[in-house]
Amino acid sequence: MMLVALTACGSKDGGSAKIKFATDAAYAPMEYMDKGKMTGFDIEFLDAVMKEAGISYxxxxxxWDTMLTSVEQGKEYQGGISSVSITDKRKESYDYSIPYFESINMILVKEGSPVKSAADLKDKKVAVQISTTADTLMSGIMGADNKSLKRMDNNTLALMELENNGVDAVVADVAIVREYVKNNPNKKLVAISDPKNFESEYYGILLPKGSELKAKIDPAIKKIIENGTYTTVYKKWFGQEPDTKKLLEQK
Structure with a gap:
């Protein structure tokens, strides 16, 4: 795999060693490649956090899989950011920053599909990105060993599978589904919300267990949420105000 790096420096660290973060830049609008450049909400958010913390990175x-493995090891990479949902299961292997983004999974189908909710997916072919909360949710609904549940390396492949009629639906995070629908108006796709089966979840910056970095970035995240920097970045990428009060209430 070709590795693409985005480098930036904090303004207060006086030349300390750079912190290395891993990501899966195939998750527009959160993190993705645009003309050879890494960009997206997570990328700009992280930049604001690290500048506030005064850390070069x-x-x-x-x-995705390399990020999860390497951050858990904590050797080459000291953190990961890639729309990583905070879950009790992952907390067994990782530490997290405080939450920085509220999300929820959605269902994506083609127009005319009989699917109206997650319950309708039990006997359908569904694509998800492997090792994500979408994978966990659909494993619970369809069965972990169900051959109709296709686990793809990334959401781009899952979406291609839907386009090519290889599956009946894709389940992925709201930001990814809405962005794909917005950018592909001619493909006649329908995004379905199902809060009964898909609850809100929160993203955090992924850290190795016992990471000293948490004590530095948590106050920086809180500061940029409180001073309006977070809102500016959020509105740029999503065109609406974030619920920062609810975000700051999360632990």
């Missing part, structure tokens, strides 16, 4: 596009 770089972001490397490693892919």
């Amino acid at each position: 770089e972001v490397v596009n490693t892919g």
